Amino acid sequence: MRVLVIVKATKNSEAGVMPSEQVLTAMGKYNEELVKAGIMLSGDGLHPSSKGKRVRFSGSQRTVIDGPFTETKEIVAGFWIWKVKSMDEAVEWVRRCPDPMPGEESEIEIRPILEAEDFGEALTPELREQEARLRAEVERQHGS
Numbered sequence: 001m002r003v004l005v006i007v008k009a010t011k012n013s014e015a016g017v018m019p020s021e022q023v024l025t026a027m028g029k030y031n032e033e034l035v036k037a038g039i040m041l042s043g044d045g046l047h048p049s050s051k052g053k054r055v056r057f058s059g060s061q062r063t064v065i066d067g068p069f070t071e072t073k074e075i076v077a078g079f080w081i082w083k084v085k086s087m088d089e090a091v092e093w094v095r096r097c098p099d100p101m102p103g104e105e106s107e108i109e110i111r112p113i114l115e116a117e118d119f120g121e122a123l124t125p126e127l128r129e130q131e132a133r134l135r136a137e138v139e140r141q142h143g144s
Contacts, residue, residue, distance in 0.1 A: 002041065002113040003082050003090045009075035010104040014048045014068065019100075026098035034082070039093060043080035073107070087112065 019027070034040035046052075050068035069075055078100070084090045090110045100106050116123055116131065123131075 001084060001086065002115070003084060003087070004111045004113055005043075005080040005082055005090065005094060006076050006109040006111065007045075007078040007100045008073055008107040008109065009049070009077040010101045010106055012104055013077040013101060014050070014075065016048050016050075019045075020102075023098065023100070023102060027100070030096070030098055033096075034080070034093065039082045039084060041081040041083055043078070045078035046076060049075050077101075081113070 031040060031043065034043075048068065052067040052069070054065040054067070054069070056063040056065060082090060082093065084093070087110065094108050094110060097108065100108065116128060
């Protein structure tokens with residue numbers, strides 16, 4: 001199963017405080033462990049929400065909202081995409097993670113990524129073929 005591992009923002013990350021060399025070193029070592037174990041598919045940190053935008057949908061209307069966004073605990077500061085055998089395995093890997101926001105209370109959320117079989121009959125054979133074709137094209141374009 002694939003999971004999205006979400007590092008939640010804190011006041012410091014939203015203020016643009018960059019991680020120390022010690023944190024970067026610890027995270028680098030942790031990422032090496034994830035890669036060697038075949039777990040990590042992708043991962044990155046994000047700029048503060050002050051550099052972001054949201055688009056709100058209401059019927060056919062689209063409204064663009066400039067950051068920063070106020071509810072820090074609902075903002076993502078970084079993420080990984082992992083391939084694991086189970087949610088329990090993902091939890092065990094997160095327990096081993098260095099504290100992503102030393103000096104502040106921090107939180108990491110783990111969410112399963114929907115797979116084709118999760119959509120049931122709504123994902124028709126034609127839609128499955130389209131998805132497979134698009135994934136193949138992305139792979140061809142980006143080699144990832």
